[in-house]
Amino acid sequence: MELTGAEIFVHSLRDEGVDIIFGYPGGAVLHIYDALYNQDKIQHILTRHEQGATHAADGYARSTGKPGVVLVTSGPGATNAVTGIATAYMDSVPLVVFTGQVPTHLIGNDAFQEADNIGITRPCVKHNFLVKDVRDLAETIKKAFYVATTGRPGPVVVDIPKDITAQKTEYHYPDKVSMRSYNPVHVGHAGQIKRAIKLMLKAKRPMLYTGGGVILGNAAGSLTELARLLGFPVTNTLMGLGAYPATDRQFVGMLGMHGTYEANMAMHHCDVLIAIGARFDDRVTGNIEKFCPNARIVHVDIDPSSISKNVKVDVPIVGCVDNVLKAMVKLIKGSKQRPDETTLKDWWQQIEDWRSKDCLKYDRDSDLIKPQYVLDTLYKVTNGDAFVTSDVGQHQMWAAQFYKFDKPRRWINSGGLGTMGFGLPAAMGVQLAHRDETVVCVTGEGSIQMCIQELSTCNQYALPLKIVNLNNRYLGMVRQWQEFFYQGRYAMSYMESLPDFVKLAESYGHVGMQIDKPGDVESALKEAMALKDRLVFMDFITDQAENVYPMIPAGGGQNEMILV
Amino acid sequence: MRHIISILMENEAGALSRVAGLFSARGYNIESLTVAPTEDPSLSRMTLVTRGTDEIIEQITKQLNKLIDVVKLMDMTDGPHIEREMMLTKVRAEAHGREELKRVSDIFRGRIIDVTDKTYTIELTGTGDKLDAFLLALDRALIIEVVRSGVSGIARGERALKL
Ligand SMILES: Cc1ncc(C[n+]2csc(CCOP(=O)(O)OP(=O)(O)O)c2C)c(N)n1
Numbered sequence: 135m136e137l138t139g140a141e142i143f144v145h146s147l148r149d150e151g152v153d154i155i156f157g158y159p160g161g162a163v164l165h166i167y168d169a170l171y172n173q174d175k176i177q178h179i180l181t182r183h184e185q186g187a188t189h190a191a192d193g194y195a196r197s198t199g200k201p202g203v204v205l206v207t208s209g210p211g212a213t214n215a216v217t218g219i220a221t222a223y224m225d226s227v228p229l230v231v232f233t234g235q236v237p238t239h240l241i242g243n244d245a246f247q248e249a250d251n252i253g254i255t256r257p258c259v260k261h262n263f264l265v266k267d268v269r270d271l272a273e274t275i276k277k278a279f280y281v282a283t284t285g286r287p288g289p290v291v292v293d294i295p296k297d298i299t300a301q302k303t304e305y306h307y308p309d310k311v312s313m314r315s316y317n318p319v320h321v322g323h324a325g326q327i328k329r330a331i332k333l334m335l336k337a338k339r340p341m342l343y344t345g346g347g348v349i350l351g352n353a354a355g356s357l358t359e360l361a362r363l364l365g366f367p368v369t370n371t372l373m374g375l376g377a378y379p380a381t382d383r384q385f386v387g388m389l390g391m392h393g394t395y396e397a398n399m400a401m402h403h404c405d406v407l408i409a410i411g412a413r414f415d416d417r418v419t420g421n422i423e424k425f426c427p428n429a430r431i432v433h434v435d436i437d438p439s440s441i442s443k444n445v446k447v448d449v450p451i452v453g454c455v456d457n458v459l460k461a462m463v464k465l466i467k468g469s470k471q472r473p474d475e476t477t478l479k480d481w482w483q484q485i486e487d488w489r490s491k492d493c494l495k496y497d498r499d500s501d502l503i504k505p506q507y508v509l510d511t512l513y514k515v516t517n518g519d520a521f522v523t524s525d526v527g528q529h530q531m532w533a534a535q536f537y538k539f540d541k542p543r544r545w546i547n548s549g550g551l552g553t554m555g556f557g558l559p560a561a562m563g564v565q566l567a568h569r570d571e572t573v574v575c576v577t578g579e580g581s582i583q584m585c586i587q588e589l590s591t592c593n594q595y596a597l598p599l600k601i602v603n604l605n606n607r608y609l610g611m612v613r614q615w616q617e618f619f620y621q622g623r624y625a626m627s628y629m630e631s632l633p634d635f636v637k638l639a640e641s642y643g644h645v646g647m648q649i650d651k652p653g654d655v656e657s658a659l660k661e662a663m664a665l666k667d668r669l670v671f672m673d674f675i676t677d678q679a680e681n682v683y684p685m686i687p688a689g690g691g692q693n694e695m696i697l698v
Numbered sequence: 699m700r701h702i703i704s705i706l707m708e709n710e711a712g713a714l715s716r717v718a719g720l721f722s723a724r725g726y727n728i729e730s731l732t733v734a735p736t737e738d739p740s741l742s743r744m745t746l747v748t749r750g751t752d753e754i755i756e757q758i759t760k761q762l763n764k765l766i767d768v769v770k771l772m773d774m775t776d777g778p779h780i781e782r783e784m785m786l787t788k789v790r791a792e793a794h795g796r797e798e799l800k801r802v803s804d805i806f807r808g809r810i811i812d813v814t815d816k817t818y819t820i821e822l823t824g825t826g827d828k829l830d831a832f833l834l835a836l837d838r839a840l841i842i843e844v845v846r847s848g849v850s851g852i853a854r855g856e857r858a859l860k861l
Contacts, residue, residue: 439760
């Protein structure tokens with residue numbers, strides 16, 4: 135039987151196993167919306183802005199490991215989605231974004247609501263496709279999911295002109311596609327793995343530095359097994375939090391600009407660095423000239439272009455992180471050799487000395503609400519078991535420092551692009567994927583206003599998010615830099631004319647609370663968590679002057695942290 | 699170091715812009731770039747001349763390989779290879795100057811492919827260096843127009859870039 139392009143679209147998604155998509159309608163995609171109207175297998179979540187739709191799909195993808203799917207119209211619909219696409223790209227999140235396009239015969243004509251979606255998104259997608267023939271539609275959709283979810287994942291855009299969605303053809307959804315130009319690697323080179331193990335077993339001051347790749351590659355279990363087998367210290371990047379249980383003694387905290395003192399010092403002094411699914415980002419390495427001066431480096435990554443990009447490595451291993459880690463565990467278990475216990479003990483002694491500096495300490499007796507205290511308490515009240523999304527700024531760093539994630543896919547934040555506005559819509563996607571779990575969005579009064587309209591979406595779909603707004607009346611991270619590096623000239627970082635967040639939440643049909651005394655923090659959080667089926671917006675009036683410590687200043691090495 | 703990178707890629711609209719976009723987005727330089735379909739119409743072959751340290755060239759080849767449209771690539775400069783570029787030069791050729799131009803063209807094994815009473819058009823093929831040398835040998839004031847094809851390259855002997 136022949137189907138229209140719009141029907142093929144819906145059938146293809148169903149056959150791909152998609153049960154939820156995030157989107158916003160418009161002229162170029164009306165045939166598709168009509169086809170969606172006639173079915174009930176795929177739920178469509180109507181956000182209030184296309185950026186919200188992409189972030190929501192992104193949150194869904196990060197928390198489940200499944201691809202997030204987005205549908206937006208041509209022109210402004212597509213351009214509004216770009217921030218979300220770029221956010222997913224920087225953090226290697228699998229998304230498939232369908233953008234409407236003007237009819238084929240009008241492409242290039244400056245037609246109404248025309249934008250060059252392929253050109254605009256090219257630098258921030260893993261790949262994109264323009265569908266020029268309805269007979270290619272189903273296969274292109276299959277390819278889009280294949281490319282988005284395999285190898286190093288990433289967003290893929292499929293641009294569909296309106297006339298294609300009306301034309302008819304036979305429907306056939308391929309079970310599999312192969313592309314001669316795209317062959318992601320799976321297993322690591324056996325010889326390289328052996329070389330790495332040799333180096334690891336001889337190490338005197340080893341360090342496991344692991345990133346988002348461990349989470350994306352579902353390798354947290356293998357990482358934990360390897361780390362326990364070897365007894366090595368583990369640090370996670372901002373993107374890798376949860377890849378190794380944060381409450382484990384072998385975990386030395388996050389590394390990088392606002393990482394812990396012990397993690398950064400251990401990085402600086404290690405003699406063998408095992409980087410796994412991490413990419414030596416500048417926020418991690420500090421001054422690259424001063425990075426890990428004495429270390430031989432092993433780097434495991436699925437993307438060859440990540441290896442030796444910023445830092446030259448000694449043993450590169452390209453492959454699926456999980457496969458490589460499993461191979462390592464097997465080889466080590468099979469051999470009699472183990473790391474030397476006494477040298478390792480000395481190394482741990484040194485690390486414990488660094489740890490005893492208690493670099494995350496803060497004033498617990500203040501009359502003002504310390505943001506760190508809110509997160510400390512949030513961690514306790516939720517038993518460390520919530521999904522936590524964040525926006526970007528100081529609150530993001532505090533959340534990363536104080537919420538100890540023991541499981542992967544629980545910490546959802548925009549690490550690469552640093553997109554303010556990400557937190558709330560991402561939390562919606564997480565909640566839709568995990569209906570019965572606690573989902574918290576940690577945000578600031580600056581960031582939350584970038585996608586505040588999504589409170590309406592939360593009402594429509596009864597999403598009982600818990601929003602923790604650390605309201606310091608400043609674009610705090612900007613203010614902190616201005617305090618440190620611009621002699622306190624706070625240009626445009628004071629947030630004036632803030633809304634009454636309690637009333638705002640209420641007007642969207644939610645529960646609002648304002649908390650301005652440290653003594654009320656715990657009870658407010660408990661009360662909010664007890665409101666299981668309501669979205670609660672907690673506006674915490676925090677200490678305006680608080681800064682994120684410790685910190686590697688610009689140009690500094692990892693051993694040059696400023697402590698409180 | 700100067701590198702000649704040859705790329706086989708899907709002959710699809712947009713493939714060229716992905717390569718060009720990659721170079722501009724990552725700040726790599728392109729000295730020249732040529733592209734045309736191959737004997738297999740589903741593939742185009744691109745030849746790209748770039749400069750960079752070993753680390754940069756390594757990144758360039760990795761990033762190119764990562765593009766979904768790129769099927770296969772080869773750094774010609776990794777082994778013995780032949781490099782050719784074609785250049786068309788239109789020069790003012792009047793009175794006794796005509797003789798001299800003909801002589802210079804012959805020395806470089808150029809061919810005069812179009813003649814008017816005031817101009818010659820000379821076709822010349824060779825490495826980029828040879829073409830540069832030819833232009834230097836000409837009186838600048840006589841040059842009306844220069845068109846260079848960009849470099850193409852092929853490996854010597856058995857080494858080949860094919861599927
Ligand atoms: C879309 C976007 N615009 C600008 C920035 C730059 N920026 C980084 S942090 C920050 C301040 C965030 O303020 P707020 O959300 O109140 O959080 P706080 O730092 O106060 O915790 C800004 C403006 C950004 N990351 N994203």
